[in-house]
Amino acid sequence: MPVNTMHTANTLGLAGAKGGVGTTALACNLAWALAQQDQRVVLLDLDVRTGQAALHLCERNAGPTVHEALQVIERLDSTLLDTLLTPCSPALRLLPAPRNWWAWPEEPDRNAEGLLKLVRTASELADWVLVDLPKGAMTHEGLAPLMQHLQEVALVTEPTLPATFNARWAWQWLQEQRGPSRTHSLVLNKMHKACTVPGHQLRRTLGLGDDDTAWRELPRSDAAVAQASYQGQAVGALTPKDPWARGVSQWAAELAARRTAQLANTAEHTSDAVGPNTASDEGPAGAAPTGQPASTLAPPLWGRGAWRERLMRWAT
Numbered sequence: 001m002p003v004n005t006m007h008t009a010n011t012l013g014l015a016g017a018k019g020g021v022g023t024t025a026l027a028c029n030l031a032w033a034l035a036q037q038d039q040r041v042v043l044l045d046l047d048v049r050t051g052q053a054a055l056h057l058c059e060r061n062a063g064p065t066v067h068e069a070l071q072v073i074e075r076l077d078s079t080l081l082d083t084l085l086t087p088c089s090p091a092l093r094l095l096p097a098p099r100n101w102w103a104w105p106e107e108p109d110r111n112a113e114g115l116l117k118l119v120r121t122a123s124e125l126a127d128w129v130l131v132d133l134p135k136g137a138m139t140h141e142g143l144a145p146l147m148q149h150l151q152e153v154a155l156v157t158e159p160t161l162p163a164t165f166n167a168r169w170a171w172q173w174l175q176e177q178r179g180p181s182r183t184h185s186l187v188l189n190k191m192h193k194a195c196t197v198p199g200h201q202l203r204r205t206l207g208l209g210d211d212d213t214a215w216r217e218l219p220r221s222d223a224a225v226a227q228a229s230y231q232g233q234a235v236g237a238l239t240p241k242d243p244w245a246r247g248v249s250q251w252a253a254e255l256a257a258r259r260t261a262q263l264a265n266t267a268e269h270t271s272d273a274v275g276p277n278t279a280s281d282e283g284p285a286g287a288a289p290t291g292q293p294a295s296t297l298a299p300p301l302w303g304r305g306a307w308r309e310r311l312m313r314w315a316t
């Protein structure tokens with residue numbers, strides 16, 4: 001069945017300017033918060049060497065990983081990918097990074113194509129595909145096509161000198177290497193009163209004005225973030241009033257509103273072009289009609305044995 005672009009996902013990659021700035025914490029919590037907004041979300045942990053998204057969201061149930069998906073990439077379609085994803089909440093599913101350290105295969109071209117296909121396939125299953133990108137994603141040969149493909153990249157940084165130094169370079173790379181139709185945003189995470197680099201200075205370094213909408217600040221929130229990741233839960237689920245959780249939730253609400261507006265716009269144009277009651281508003285197989293609350297989707301498959309059984313059925 002041809003995929004109607006009206007139903008394919010928005011894609012957002014999160015890339016850290018430096019290690020440890022909170023990219024994974026943000027990717028996981030934003031994915032969770034988007035799902036709370038009745039958006040169907042697939043989170044791909046492409047930090048294949050050290051990815052820890054599963055730790056943040058659903059360690060106990062984490063099933064097949066990016067490694068397994070790439071092993072069956074030739075015949076990966078939305079039906080097969082659907083069986084590989086681990087449900088974390090009714091509307092949020094995760095493809096975790098391999099649990100053992102796994103080096104990127106030697107063939108960057110093949111790898112790059114595979115990752116692109118993975119993201120495209122995931123796009124048929126969700127409203128949002130979020131990608132936790134590994135450190136150095138911008139200079140990684142195997143990620144180059146994906147970095148061009150993602151609709152939006154959020155560069156995550158923190159208010160320290162080393163991170164700011166890298167962020168400046170990474171921001172410039174995003175401006176120059178991704179086309180003008182692509183969106184970039186900046187997230188200043190772990191902001192606090194005694195920052196070495198205050199927010200306004202950080203933004204000025206990157207050439208962003210105070211009225212620029214392409215950046216957001218999120219506070220440092222040691223106890224809440226640590227406690228949530230220790231328990232494998234989203235911060236918003238445990239401490240919804242925490243300022244960081246609220247900031248992430250606000251971001252999710254803005255993204256959800258943007259998608260709703262895009263869909264309304266597309267629907268208007270589609271009905272102008274093809275008239276009502278045509279087959280054009282059919283989504284991909286297995287996808288819920290847009291606007292249907294995510295909580296009414298098919299219940300997730302829980303349990304350790306179940307995923308393995310389903311994977312074996314497809315992979316052999």
Ligand SMILES: Nc1ncnc2c1ncn2[C@@H]1O[C@H](COP(=O)(O)OP(=O)(O)OP(=O)(O)O)[C@@H](O)[C@H]1O
Binds near residue numbers: 022025218220
């Ligand atoms: N706003 C925050 N306030 C306090 N601690 C935070 C915040 N955001 C993230 N952290 C903590 O910072 C540490 C690094 O976070 P995380 O692993 O998400 O960073 P990363 O950029 O993905 O790192 P890596 O480069 O290893 O992938 C974690 O201990 C996390 O709990």
Ligand SMILES: [Mg+2]
Binds near residue numbers: 023024025047051052
């Ligand atoms: Mg990370």
